[in-house]
Amino acid sequence: MIFKDKTVLITGGSRGIGKSLCLAFAKNGCNIIFTYLRSKTESEKLTKEMKEIGVEVESIKINLKSTKEIEKLYDYIVSKKMKVNFLINNAASGVMKNSLDTTEKHWDWTLDINAKAPWILSKKIAKIMPKNSRIINITSPGSSKVLNNYFSIGVSKAALESLTRYMAVDLAPKGINVNSISASLVETDALKYFPNQEDIKSILERKNPKGKKLTPDDIAEVAVLLCQEKSNMIVGQNIIIDGGANLVLR
Secondary structure (H helix, E strand, O other), X not given: OOOOOOEEEEOOXXXXXXXXXXXXXXXXXXXXXXXXXXXXXXXXHHHHHHHHHXXXXXXXXXXXXXXXXXXXXXXXXXXXXXXXXXXXXXXOOOOOOOOOOOOHHHHHHHHHHHHHHHHHHHHHHXXXXXXXXXXXXXXXXXXXXOOOOOHHHHHHHHHHHHHHHHHHHHHHHHOEEEEEEEEOOOOOHHHHHOXXXXXXXXXXXXXXXXXXOOXXXXXXXXXXXXXXXXXXXXXXXXXXXXXXXXHOOO
16 A cells, blocks of 8 residues: 555546546555546446545546636645645547647637646645655647647647646656656547547557557556656656557558
8 A cells, every 4th residue: 555645636537547547546545536527427436446445535526628617626625635645637638630620619628628727737736735746647649649630639738748847847846746648549438539430440459569458557557656756756757658659660
């Protein structure tokens, strides 16, 4: 129970990668605060599962596009005198279109949730974090590779990786390490909403050098590692998890 008496705040925690993150930290003794937007049933099931593990759990519905709602979340955490040791900015959204078909409304929606929200939330939560805390941003290879119909999301993830570097420098003197995890395409329910299903299927079927399909648990285990004392000198880095897929010319 390496995280006993510690607390992690995970955005978008009710399903997919977020759910794996919640369970991985809970199994290591960490108390959990996770946010969700629409998946109330999934959040209730997950809350019950983690409480059975023996940790404290808070699930909070929030629209991360709203700065006011982020401020309410922060005020709630402060009012409850919760100590947040780890923050994982996992929640993401976006409109699946190319750069020519994307509208300003699509752009604002995606950038607000995927880049602005992690910045605002990190700034606020950092105020109540003790020394030797961690902030982890979940990004994707679409930040530097061009994927079909991924324009606004890819740009937002590039912004998130840049945000990681800047905040890492600003928060390091306060004893807070900021890093990001870039995960290759992982098979989750979110993929159902991609318009280019043939492309998605092709990417998922590709063999990486490890010869093993990437899972949400793989991302969660790296997040657990980054939050341990042994990772104290990893600062401002983007950790790529893809089984070596990006090393191979396609």
